[in-house]
Amino acid sequence: MSTSPLRLMAVHAHPDDESSKGAATTARYAAQGVEVLVVTCTGGERGSILNPHYGEVVAEPEQMNAIRQVEMRHAAQALGVSHRWLGFIDSGLPEGDPLPPLPPGCFALEPLDVPTRALVEVMREFRPHVVTTYDPSGGYPHPDHIRCHEVSWAAFHAAGDADAFVGTGEPWQPLKLYYNHDFSMNRVSTLHRAMIDAGLESPYGGWVESREAREIPERQATTRVECADFFDHRDAALRAHATQIDPQGFFFAVPREVERQVWPVEEYELAVSHVPTSVPEDDLFAGIRND
Known part of the structure; x- marks a missing residue:
């Protein structure tokens, strides 16, 4: 198997997740010549305006989707990565006691094989050596984040199986699967x-x-990627999501010099490896790179 160039796929639930989870890592690898593809499962149609300084009123999911498509394009440019929409509908974050039912047709209610097939097709086309996504909890209990994990896990294991999802391309087995640990x-x-x-x-x-x-x-982190030199790329990507990210808010509350000094890394949990490696690691491609 050729590993030149190296390829990394980061699978996320909504536009903006790629900028708050593993963003400096993807920017670092892209700058080093790794082919990086961010896959976003949903369009973020049901997202709320979370930035109090955002001036526009967004009333309809279709309008929100159009805005977030533009935001996502600018974020990908800031990180230097390619991007693909998987094409499913945001489930929204149910609130209340008891929780209301999820809306019909949303990502979290799709039969698992439907989004898994879509992701397998992208995997077989892009042929990533490494895939990153969320742990089984979703990182937090958003139904789309949990489903993103389920789909990523299933697709990672099915992509190399010639009998699975026939008609979606030649089989390709990614070599390593990681979970993001950005909010540990x-x-x-x-x-x-x-x-x-x-x-x-x-x-x-x-x-x-x-x-x-x-x-x-x-959860136990196994891999710490030095990426402080790319915090500015991450921050630019965050700011690109103007409906979601307050440029004066939470994500920017820690001075960058403090962050660089005490936490210059992004952490991951190695979930599956088909190559020999030992932990702790400092590289998602440990065991894969040609020496």
């Missing part, structure tokens, strides 16, 4: 302590207390 308790608490030590107000205080109170188990 380790990272959040480290940045929180650094802000307090610097005499600054931390945006993470409530988050730390809530996570500790709920005793949420921490």
Whole structure:
């Protein structure tokens, strides 16, 4: 199998997820000549306006979808990556007690084989050596994030099976599957302590207390990719999602010099490897690169 050029696929649920999860990593690898493809499962049609400084009123899902397509294009340009829409409909984030039913036809309610087939076809076309996505919890309990994990897991295992999803291209088996760890308790608490030590107000205080109170188990990170030199690419991509990201808000509350000093990496959990490797790693392509 040729591994030149190397290829990385990052699978995400909504436009903006690629900019808040693993963005500096994808920018780093793209700058190094790795072919990087971001796959977005849904159009983000049911997203709310989360940026209080966004001036436009968006009333309809079709209008939101059109805006987020433009935002996604600008974010991909900021990261230097290619992008593909998988073509499914945002499920929205149900709220209330009891939770309301999900809307008919949404991504989370699609039969698993339908989006899996679509992703297998993209995998067989792009032929990634490495795939990144979310852990089984989705990172947080959004139905699209959980379904994104399920689809990515299923497609990773089916893409190399000649008997699976016949008619979607020649079989191709990605070699490694990783889960993003961008909002791990380790990272959040480290940045929180650094802000307090610097005499600054931390945006993470409530988050730390809530996570500790709920005793949420921490998943084990196996791989730490040095990428501080690409935080500016990540930040530009975040700002491109103007409907979702407040340029004066949470994502920019930690001074970049503080972040570079105490957390210059993005972390991942190696879920599957078809090549020999040992952890901890500092490269998603460990065990794959031609020496």
